[in-house]
Amino acid sequence: MSDELVAREALKHFAEQIDLGEIVVRRASAEPDIRQDGSPVTRMMLVLKDPDGDTWGVEPLRELRTVLGRKAVELGLSGVSLTLLDESGPEAAEQFAER
Amino acid sequence: MSSYPIEPSKLLDAAELLSPAAVGRGRPPYTAHRRAVSTAYYAVFHAVSGRVVETVFPSADEAFRRGVRRWIGHGDVEAVSGWASRIVGTAGGVPPPHIVKLLAPAGGMTHVDADTVKIADGFLELLDKREAADYDHDAVFTRRDTRAHIALARDVVAVTDAAQSDAALRFFGLIGMRAKIQAR
Numbered sequence: 001m002s003d004e005l006v007a008r009e010a011l012k013h014f015a016e017q018i019d020l021g022e023i024v025v026r027r028a029s030a031e032p033d034i035r036q037d038g039s040p041v042t043r044m045m046l047v048l049k050d051p052d053g054d055t056w057g058v059e060p061l062r063e064l065r066t067v068l069g070r071k072a073v074e075l076g077l078s079g080v081s082l083t084l085l086d087e088s089g090p091e092a093a094e095q096f097a098e099r
Numbered sequence: 100m101s102s103y104p105i106e107p108s109k110l111l112d113a114a115e116l117l118s119p120a121a122v123g124r125g126r127p128p129y130t131a132h133r134r135a136v137s138t139a140y141y142a143v144f145h146a147v148s149g150r151v152v153e154t155v156f157p158s159a160d161e162a163f164r165r166g167v168r169r170w171i172g173h174g175d176v177e178a179v180s181g182w183a184s185r186i187v188g189t190a191g192g193v194p195p196p197h198i199v200k201l202l203a204p205a206g207g208m209t210h211v212d213a214d215t216v217k218i219a220d221g222f223l224e225l226l227d228k229r230e231a232a233d234y235d236h237d238a239v240f241t242r243r244d245t246r247a248h249i250a251l252a253r254d255v256v257a258v259t260d261a262a263q264s265d266a267a268l269r270f271f272g273l274i275g276m277r278a279k280i281q282a283r
Contacts, residue, residue: 036230045239054120055246058254062217065224066189073191081227084244090126091241 004032007075008042014071015046022060024049026087027096032078040078044068047085047092056084104165107149107256110142111249118245132240133232139252140229143222146259147176147274154268155275175277177226180219183211183270189220202269212266214258219270221255224248 008030015028027047085092117135152164184190203209231238
């Protein structure tokens with residue numbers, strides 16, 4: 001297993017332990033990708049506990065992005081880009097069906 | 100002068116129409132979600148460009164400001180946002196040494212405050228999502244993620260409009276210095 005794969009697995013495991021109260025990560029994936037400008041990025045897909053209201057709060061999501069971004073850097077990975085899936089939405093089951 | 104300016108608040112309203120809080124049953128309109136995220140990004144971009152010209156040309160008339168505003172590019176805001184975010188550690192990497200010396204001199208105060216970080220981080224997040232919305236066929240835009248990005252854009256526009264700190268004004272000024280005078 002390459003160092004980068006080990007780091008991505010560690011990031012995924014770290015993400016799946018996150019519980020910020022309003023934001024609870026149920027499942028996670030992390031894949032390398034290239035941005036439009038050619039720079040590397042770690043694309044993370046997160047299944048979150050459904051929000052109480054319309055969507056999750058701005059501040060808890062800021063904290064989530066910061067925590068995962070810093071962890072990715074600590075693990076030697078490129079910056080993260082998050083896609084958020086609510087656990088009751090159709091996309092969560094589709095995206096994680098074969099993982 | 101045109102009476103139809105690009106207004107960040109109206110762009111946010113348009114994003115809300117594309118992805119409203121209340122929806123009926125059925126498959127989510129993913130194309131509308133993509134357009135909503137892209138529109139929310141442009142609300143932030145235009146809010147920032149407005150503050151840039153206001154900061155750099157405080158006494159210029161509206162026609163002059165609108166002309167200069169067209170010269171501000173996405174890459175200009177992205178570059179300065181990246182410097183701010185990297186200095187406080189919310190983005191990975193290290194800014195160029197001359198930028199660190201300018202914004203976070205050794206033994207001196209850091210000229211990046213909480214509002215500036217909110218603007219910079221929010222801009223970078225929305226730019227990334229806007230590019231995915233417009234170009235990435237594999238990107239997924241759930242309704243709640245889309246709504247979260249509209250809420251983020253609304254928050255960043257409000258912070259951008261209200262920011263008066265010295266750090267924020269330096270941030271806007273640096274974007275102005277990055278922008279190139281163009282033929283348009």
